[in-house]
Amino acid sequence: xxxxxxxxxxxxxxxxxxxxxxxxxxxxxxxxxxxxxxxxxxxxxxxxxxxxxxxxxxxxxxxxxxxxxxxxxxxxxxxxxxxxxxxxxxxxxxxxxxxxxxxxxxxxxxxxxxxxxxxxxxxxxxxxxxxxxxxxxxxxxxxxxxxxxxxxxxxxxxxxxxxxxxxxxxxxxxxxxxxxxxxxxxxxxxxxxxxxxxxxxxxxxxxxxxxxxxxxxxxxxxxxxxxxxxxxxxxxxxxxxxxxxxxxxxxxxxxxxxxxxxxxxxxxxxxxxxxxxxxxxxxxxxxxxxxxxxxxxxxxxxxxxxxxxxxxxxxxxxx
Amino acid sequence: xxxxxxxxxxxxxxxxxxxxxxxxxxxxxxxxxxxxxxxxxxxxxxxxxxxxxxxxxxxxxxxxxxxxxxxxxxxxxxxxxxxxxxxxxxxxxxxxxxxxxxxxxxxxxxxxxxxxxxxxxxxxxxxxxxxxxxxxxxxxxxxxxxxxxxxxxxxxxxxxxxxxxxxxxxxxxxxxxxxxxxxxxxxxxxxxxxxxxxxxxxxxxxxxxxxxxxxxxxxxxxxxxxxxxxxxxxxxxxxxxxxxxxxxxxxxxxxxxxxxxxxxxxxxxxxxxxxxxxxxxxxxxxxxxxxxxxxxxxxxxxxxxxxxxxxxxxxxxxxxxxxxxx
Amino acid sequence: xxxxxxxxxxxxxxxxxxxxxxxxxxxxxxxxxxxxxxxxxxxxxxxxxxxxxxxxxxxxxxxxxxxxxxxxxxxxxxxxxxxxxxxxxxxxxxxxxxxxxxxxxxxxxxxxxxxxxxxxxxxxxxxxxxxxxxxxxxxxxxxxxxxxxxxxxxxxxxxxxxxxxxxxxxxxxxxxxxxxxxxxxxxxxxxxxxxxxxxxxxxxxxxxxxxxxxxxxxxxxxxxxxxxxxxxxxxxxxxxxxxxxxxxxxxxxxxxxxxxxxxxxxxxxxxxxxxxxxxxxxx
Numbered sequence: 001x002x003x004x005x006x007x008x009x010x011x012x013x014x015x016x017x018x019x020x021x022x023x024x025x026x027x028x029x030x031x032x033x034x035x036x037x038x039x040x041x042x043x044x045x046x047x048x049x050x051x052x053x054x055x056x057x058x059x060x061x062x063x064x065x066x067x068x069x070x071x072x073x074x075x076x077x078x079x080x081x082x083x084x085x086x087x088x089x090x091x092x093x094x095x096x097x098x099x100x101x102x103x104x105x106x107x108x109x110x111x112x113x114x115x116x117x118x119x120x121x122x123x124x125x126x127x128x129x130x131x132x133x134x135x136x137x138x139x140x141x142x143x144x145x146x147x148x149x150x151x152x153x154x155x156x157x158x159x160x161x162x163x164x165x166x167x168x169x170x171x172x173x174x175x176x177x178x179x180x181x182x183x184x185x186x187x188x189x190x191x192x193x194x195x196x197x198x199x200x201x202x203x204x205x206x207x208x209x210x211x212x213x214x215x216x217x218x219x220x221x222x223x224x225x226x227x228x229x230x231x232x233x234x235x236x237x238x239x240x241x242x243x244x245x246x247x248x249x250x251x252x253x254x255x256x257x258x259x260x261x262x263x264x265x266x267x268x269x270x271x272x273x274x275x276x277x278x279x280x281x282x283x284x285x286x287x288x289x290x291x292x293x294x295x296x297x298x299x300x301x302x303x304x305x306x307x308x309x310x311x312x313x314x315x316x317x318x319x
Numbered sequence: 320x321x322x323x324x325x326x327x328x329x330x331x332x333x334x335x336x337x338x339x340x341x342x343x344x345x346x347x348x349x350x351x352x353x354x355x356x357x358x359x360x361x362x363x364x365x366x367x368x369x370x371x372x373x374x375x376x377x378x379x380x381x382x383x384x385x386x387x388x389x390x391x392x393x394x395x396x397x398x399x400x401x402x403x404x405x406x407x408x409x410x411x412x413x414x415x416x417x418x419x420x421x422x423x424x425x426x427x428x429x430x431x432x433x434x435x436x437x438x439x440x441x442x443x444x445x446x447x448x449x450x451x452x453x454x455x456x457x458x459x460x461x462x463x464x465x466x467x468x469x470x471x472x473x474x475x476x477x478x479x480x481x482x483x484x485x486x487x488x489x490x491x492x493x494x495x496x497x498x499x500x501x502x503x504x505x506x507x508x509x510x511x512x513x514x515x516x517x518x519x520x521x522x523x524x525x526x527x528x529x530x531x532x533x534x535x536x537x538x539x540x541x542x543x544x545x546x547x548x549x550x551x552x553x554x555x556x557x558x559x560x561x562x563x564x565x566x567x568x569x570x571x572x573x574x575x576x577x578x579x580x581x582x583x584x585x586x587x588x589x590x591x592x593x594x595x596x597x598x599x600x601x602x603x604x605x606x607x608x609x610x611x612x613x614x615x616x617x618x619x620x621x622x623x624x625x626x627x628x629x630x631x632x633x634x635x636x637x638x639x640x641x642x643x644x645x
Numbered sequence: 646x647x648x649x650x651x652x653x654x655x656x657x658x659x660x661x662x663x664x665x666x667x668x669x670x671x672x673x674x675x676x677x678x679x680x681x682x683x684x685x686x687x688x689x690x691x692x693x694x695x696x697x698x699x700x701x702x703x704x705x706x707x708x709x710x711x712x713x714x715x716x717x718x719x720x721x722x723x724x725x726x727x728x729x730x731x732x733x734x735x736x737x738x739x740x741x742x743x744x745x746x747x748x749x750x751x752x753x754x755x756x757x758x759x760x761x762x763x764x765x766x767x768x769x770x771x772x773x774x775x776x777x778x779x780x781x782x783x784x785x786x787x788x789x790x791x792x793x794x795x796x797x798x799x800x801x802x803x804x805x806x807x808x809x810x811x812x813x814x815x816x817x818x819x820x821x822x823x824x825x826x827x828x829x830x831x832x833x834x835x836x837x838x839x840x841x842x843x844x845x846x847x848x849x850x851x852x853x854x855x856x857x858x859x860x861x862x863x864x865x866x867x868x869x870x871x872x873x874x875x876x877x878x879x880x881x882x883x884x885x886x887x888x889x890x891x892x893x894x895x896x897x898x899x900x901x902x903x904x905x906x907x908x909x910x911x912x913x914x915x916x917x918x919x920x921x922x923x924x925x926x927x928x
Binding site: 043044150180181182183184185186188189192207208209210211213214237247248249250251252253254255256257263265266269270 | 362572576578584589
Binding site: 056093097099158165 | 819820821823825826829830831834838842843845
């Protein structure tokens with residue numbers, strides 16, 4: 001029985017934009033168990049990155065709670081909050097802006113230890129070198145500056161930094177999206193190896209379905225601030241139930257496509273999460289939408305399959 | 320050969336303060352009428368440089384073309400004698416769609432005006448007729464006439480890219496070069512734009528060079544593919560042939576390192592090492608230092624193009640021996 | 646940036662080369678004036694009043710640039726005056742930079758009321774022309790060297806604060822700052838360990854540009870009698886003294902005037918040159 005590490009309850013994050021309200025996250029709940037990799041997918045404006053930022057507390061939630069090991073992280077303050085940083089960490093998307101350009105890699109990787117003071121000063125050097133070994137970085141990289149490294153190495157430094165405090169859970173916010181394709185594979189492999197070695201739990205945020213499929217144990221699909229469908233990885237791709245999920249999967253070009261593939265093309269643009277209408281968020285672009293969809297918001301409901309839930313009035317939920 | 324565009328042994332260098340960058344080291348590429356060619360490779364391979372060379376968009380101060388020719392029909396686009404002809408061809412017969420829809424449109428003109436400008440400049444139409452023609456073009460790409468008087472910032476990325484496409488195909492060019500046009504777009508919008516390009520290609524019979532690193536897009540949109548590495552084309556041929564039977568170790572490596580939504584893999588196999596420093600001209604094959612199947616001759620001589628069959632050309636000594644799939 | 650590349654950039658920038666040459670020449674001569682020249686800059690010698698410049702007729706023992714109304718060697722006074730100007734410039738710009746940096750960093754990082762407070766004070770100060778402000782302050786505090794430095798600092802910090810604040814605001818939302826926060830770093834840590842190294846470059850560039858300006862302000866104050874007091878020389882004082890002799894002994898005004906221009910120009914060029922070398926994007 002896996003231990004529940006993170007429990008998110010009815011999380012909401014609204015931004016005030018001029019006179020309107022941007023509902024970036026609008027009632028999201030989920031649980032992450034130890035050892036899992038939860039994939040969070042969606043397109044721009046769905047709120048997935050906001051979820052990451054709120055969990056790491058770079059943004060303050062509007063309402064809702066997040067329990068880590070049973071404790072509400074939003075209620076924790078001061079010194080205790082500093083200690084919490086050691087358990088939940090994040091890898092940022094852009095390796096070009098997430099490293100201080102004026103600092104050497106050694107200084108960047110030492111920062112966590114200097115701030116948290118968990119080791120005496122003379123031991124910091126040793127721990128930094130161990131970090132490099134963990135992520136397969138050559139030790140000569142420590143005296144270099146970020147601009148001397150390519151995107152892949154920089155992102156690896158970002159991973160090492162996230163690891164430095166031995167966190168239990170790491171939020172990966174689009175960690176390979178800014179990287180060149182051939183380097184993506186290296187980074188994905190590093191993440192997967194570390195997961196084994198250090199028994200890590202990941203929340204993997206990405207818009208790239210191929211990558212998410214590869215690395216996640218279970219996946220949640222977001223649209224306009226809400227979860228539309230969630231299931232185990234394989235299951236989502238083999239048996240998508242929500243119309244949005246179906247459209248999303250069909251839109252991804254694949255090298256194994258055949259010419260007779262019928263692709264679902266959605267009409268219109270990805271809408272903005274400002275003042276969303278009542279009813280299902282997806283109704284305006286949905287081809288099976290009926291009257292009820294425009295009035296009543298569907299809830300996430302169980303389907304016959306294991307751990308597969310979908311929020312749709314008309315998805316085939318039969319067993 | 321009824322090639323529309325033929326790039327022959329193109330070499331392009333850039334003079335920078337740190338030294339000379341050898342961007343293209345002998346590119347051979349051909350596109351026929353009505354053909355869709357995928358130009359694939361990583362960042363730094365030289366795909367955009369190739370496109371810019373054809374369009375005459377290389378930075379004048381630093382770019383040098385020491386060798387090679389770009390033949391359009393029977394005239395060389397790099398030959399200064401043909402200047403008038405070249406200016407007529409570029410923009411009118413050959414058009415380009417850029418990667419970033421945010422920066423490739425002028426923010427102070429409405430989209431209607433920008434597309435109309437193309438008609439005015441290349442077809443000499445007067446304002447009224449040009450604006451009407453622009454309206455028709457925009458409708459063809461799915462933008463309603465009511466929106467013609469809106470400015471680029473009022474559109475989303477996907478819509479802006481459609482405007483870019485409209486402007487590019489306004490004059491029904493013979494060749495459209497699309498430089499990673501969907502990389503910056505969401506997946507469902509990307510699907511819309513790709514579908515649009517497919518339709519337009521069929522309707523207008525434009526040839527297409529699709530520059531991308533996404534092999535899935537190439538598979539769905541193109542008949543032929545050319546794989547670029549470090550300034551040369553290392554493998555080319557029909558999409559079916561090349562994807563079914565990739566012969567260059569780099570192509571094999573590339574395909575093994577990309578997660579695909581339909582493939583089942585436990586572990587990705589990235590290509591070890593990095594793209595070589597473009598300021599050094601290597602002896603022998605550019606991929607040799609990273610090649611798992613490198614032989615001695617690979618570091619001594621450059622492998623020339625070798626025909627595996629009528630639809631498949633590879634630049635590799637190993638492929639020559641027919642053993643690269645083992 | 647690698648050293649050889651830095652050197653190459655320095656040599657390529659005409660501004661940098663000319664500016665550095667000028668600054669080194671002037672600073673060098675000023676620092677070693679008492680070794681090179683035999684004369685006392687403040688002692689009057691009525692036997693040699695208003696002498697024409699010898700140029701190099703008598704080598705270093707002659708009055709190369711002539712003498713003034715009190716028989717004092719112009720070149721010696723020029724160089725001694727230069728030491729005051731340079732000392733004032735470096736100290737006041739240095740201190741103004743430090744104060745401006747600290748206040749600008751706090752204002753830019755915290756924003757809101759702190760930003761408003763600091764910037765409104767700076768705004769008010771910047772609307773008053775520096776020279777007028779300097780005159781007013783000297784009138785209140787009295788004209789001596791120490792007060793002069795204070796005056797120059799007061800009229801200079803606001804410009805630094807404004808520039809630094811802008812840079813800090815741009816950096817404040819960078820991802821690497823967020824990364825520090827996520828590791829548990831406090832605001833002070835972030836401000837001084839993360840942000841500060843990034844604002845060093847614009848500070849240096851602006852400081853070198855300010856040096857030329859401050860020299861000019863000091864010369865103006867001295868010209869008005871509010872700066873360096875006689876018998877100590879200063880370029881401004883020398884120009885003031887030479888006013889009456891413009892027709893008869895123009896070199897008394899020309900020498901300091903020319904040197905002043907050369908100094909200001911050199912520092913300006915140096916400032917532009919440093920900007921070229923360190924941050925070519927910032928044209």
